[in-house]
Amino acid sequence: MAESAASKPIRTAITSDDGIDLSIIELLFFAYRDFTSDPDQILADYGFGRAHHRVLHFVNRMPGLTVAELLDVLKITKQSLARVLKQLIDTGHIIQVQGPRDRRQRELYPTAKGRALMLALARPQSRRIHDALEGASAAERTAIERFLKLMVNAELRAQVDNLPADGAGKIAGRGNGDE
Amino acid sequence: MAESAASKPIRTAITSDDGIDLSIIELLFFAYRDFTSDPDQILADYGFGRAHHRVLHFVNRMPGLTVAELLDVLKITKQSLARVLKQLIDTGHIIQVQGPRDRRQRELYPTAKGRALMLALARPQSRRIHDALEGASAAERTAIERFLKLMVNAELRAQVDNLPADGAGKIAGRGNGDE
DNA sequence: GAAACTATGTCAACAGTGCTGACGTATTTT
DNA sequence: AAAATACGTCAGCACTGTTGACATAGTTTC
Numbered sequence: 199m200a201e202s203a204a205s206k207p208i209r210t211a212i213t214s215d216d217g218i219d220l221s222i223i224e225l226l227f228f229a230y231r232d233f234t235s236d237p238d239q240i241l242a243d244y245g246f247g248r249a250h251h252r253v254l255h256f257v258n259r260m261p262g263l264t265v266a267e268l269l270d271v272l273k274i275t276k277q278s279l280a281r282v283l284k285q286l287i288d289t290g291h292i293i294q295v296q297g298p299r300d301r302r303q304r305e306l307y308p309t310a311k312g313r314a315l316m317l318a319l320a321r322p323q324s325r326r327i328h329d330a331l332e333g334a335s336a337a338e339r340t341a342i343e344r345f346l347k348l349m350v351n352a353e354l355r356a357q358v359d360n361l362p363a364d365g366a367g368k369i370a371g372r373g374n375g376d377e
Numbered sequence: 378m379a380e381s382a383a384s385k386p387i388r389t390a391i392t393s394d395d396g397i398d399l400s401i402i403e404l405l406f407f408a409y410r411d412f413t414s415d416p417d418q419i420l421a422d423y424g425f426g427r428a429h430h431r432v433l434h435f436v437n438r439m440p441g442l443t444v445a446e447l448l449d450v451l452k453i454t455k456q457s458l459a460r461v462l463k464q465l466i467d468t469g470h471i472i473q474v475q476g477p478r479d480r481r482q483r484e485l486y487p488t489a490k491g492r493a494l495m496l497a498l499a500r501p502q503s504r505r506i507h508d509a510l511e512g513a514s515a516a517e518r519t520a521i522e523r524f525l526k527l528m529v530n531a532e533l534r535a536q537v538d539n540l541p542a543d544g545a546g547k548i549a550g551r552g553n554g555d556e
Numbered sequence: 557g558a559a560a561c562t563a564t565g566t567c568a569a570c571a572g573t574g575c576t577g578a579c580g581t582a583t584t585t586t
Numbered sequence: 587a588a589a590a591t592a593c594g595t596c597a598g599c600a601c602t603g604t605t606g607a608c609a610t611a612g613t614t615t616c
Binding site (some may be wrong): 205206207208209210211212213214216217218219220221222223224225226227228229230231233234235246252255258259261262273290291293295305307308309310311312313316317320321324326327328329330331332334337338341342343344345346347348349350351354357358361362363 | 388
């Protein structure tokens with residue numbers, strides 16, 4: 199079994215005394231796991247996974263973004279995206295439109311079906327967040343958002359800011375006239 | 378390409394107006410992705426993945442926990458754990474000790490090597506957290522922890538609390554006299 | 557206008573991590 | 587002695603990520 203051989207078992211638990219912020223490390227793990235479990239269950243009904251969710255989410259958030267832009271947001275390779283995107287297109291959740299300026303580009307848009315699924319996936323997550331924020335003051339909520347944003351790599355924080363907030367503008371540099 | 382066929386592209390972005398808390402949903406995605414990228418890079422040097430990290434983390438946090446207890450914390454199957462745990466044992470990061478009361482059980486302990494790796498993985502994460510909390514008041518920090526804890530499924534919150542805090546007690550129900 | 561570059565798609569192979577189902581062995585409980 | 591438990595293990599599968607290579611349009615550059 200061991201015990202006799204090689205290096206001996208360390209029987210003391212690591213605690214915050216060791217200068218590591220264990221509580222938030224662990225809370226992030228548990229919180230994120232449960233946070234993603236809500237949509238995961240719905241996705242299973244469609245034969246989709248978490249990757250589909252991400253694509254669907256950002257296409258709904260930034261309609262008309264190109265494949266390259268989507269890759270840049272998700273930070274995955276085009277081969278990884280291809281499988282997932284193809285399924286979303288084949289199932290009618292996303293539509294590709296040839297880019298108006300540059301015809302090599304494929305602008306990605308959600309369909310009504312894709313919009314509905316995105317909302318269905320976001321709702322339980324939003325509800326969980328809402329419940330977790332119950333009793334929190336506006337200032338506390340701000341502090342939480344600030345913390346999370348600072349957890350993102352500095353180079354990418356601008357990307358987070360460029361997401362449409364409240365019916366405001368679109369992604370920097372691209373117009374978005376609705377039809 | 379589409380455009381002509383079937384359902385039409387929706388060109389309006391979803392915004393917070395739709396009653397969904399998009400900002401925190403997205404912040405959690407980006408924050409967690411970058412939060413895990415630090416250890417991922419180190420793990421690659423060892424041929425390990427994120428699953429190894431989790432096992433190593435909780436074995437260091439709860440030394441002497443049994444396989445069943447570890448499965449309960451991670452919420453994965455024993456077959457998933459087996460692969461990863463075997464590698465950590467074979468590489469001398471974790472040691473199994475036969476349970477004293479019940480000899481069917483295998484108590485898991487980190488070795489000095491396993492402890493060192495766990496700390497090396499936790500350090501960049503802790504630093505990121507520390508930096509993100511810079512300028513936050515004690516009250517704000519409390520609000521952040523509270524929020525994260527409430528994001529965890531209610532049934533599992535007790536588990537989070539049972540982790541050793543500051544050199545205090547061990548997991549409920551098991552003594553932990555150090556040698 | 558030809559050459560070079562760019563945006564996208566696709567084929568193939570592989571790695572990591574999760575799952576289910578089945579079976580074996582040691583040990584404890586009943 | 588029989589049943590239940592803790593753990594290990596074999597086999598196969600799914601999802602999502604990776605590299606590398608190559609093809610095809612379309613755009614830019616000289």
